[in-house]
Amino acid sequence: METVESPGGAGPGGTGDADPSGQAWNFDDRPRETPKAGAGPGRGPRRLPGTHVARVALIFGLATPAVAVLGALGAHREVLSSFVGFRMFLISLPLALVGFLFALFARIRARGDRDPSARRKALVATLLGVVTIASVAGLALPAVGFPIINDITTDVDDPPLFVHALTLEANAGRDMSYPEGFAEQQRSAYPTLATVRIAKASVDTFVLARETLSALRDTRVVDEDRRTGRIEAVSISGVFRFKDDVVVRVRETEGGSMIDMRSKYRDGRGDMGVNARRIEDFFALLH
Secondary structure, eight states: OOOOOOTTSOOTTSSOOBOTTSOEEOTTSOEEOOOOTTOSTTSOOOOOTTHHHHHHHHHHHHHHHHHHHHHHHHHHTTSSOHHHHHHHHHHHHHHHHHHHHHHHHHHHHTTTTTOHHHHHHHHHHHHHHHHHHHHHHHHHGGGTTSOSOOEEESOSSSOOOOSGGGGSGGGTTOOOSOOTTHHHHHHHHOTTOOOEEESSOHHHHHHHHHHHHHHSTTEEEEEEETTTTEEEEEEEOSSSOOEEEEEEEEEEETTEEEEEEEEEESSSSOOTTHHHHHHHHHHHHHO
């Protein structure tokens, strides 16, 4: 068969086989369309369903537990302040929820045999999200139901006063008086907290109170005044190293002595019941 040249081009030995109109000619004189830009062998691989979403979900899945761990570890090692570390730990919860939703969407997009790689990434992201959500929620849920107050005492009408705590740099500019608005909330939440009376002389009770306060977990006595019956301490939480100021007051009464205690959270508005629990532990050990 003979080769047919286009009016504006060369034959088989020429430089092209297209006429000025842009159409190519085959041996049967039938025009064929020129391939469009971006099509053909030079075009990149087609992105499978769920690939991009799965990648985003995996990033969230890896980042959220890292933020939680860094917050807790940084606060515990005192590289970060207790409040900053705790906020980092809490913020990982909404991040984990977002990542979990991305992972679910990616699994839907990559269902069946569409994209096994995306499905695996989405599964890993889902598991990481569940672990992070469970860990953070496990710490936060116990706080539900407690009043948003951070200063607890056995005597809301005449609470023990801080003296040494006022001299600490951490409390500079801080109001260390017992807030009047807390009294009613405390009575409602912790009705059993009250002054304890002991049939011992105040001198002996003071010694007993000091020993008991020193025996509390993560609590260190920092100041005392036998004349006024005041004992002050600082209590530090285990993970985030939150510091609470504690004061015990021993007073002589007819036939014995009476003990009051006060525990105040330095950071945040609520204490998740920690201060009341500390006071209960103190009196449980005292007896």
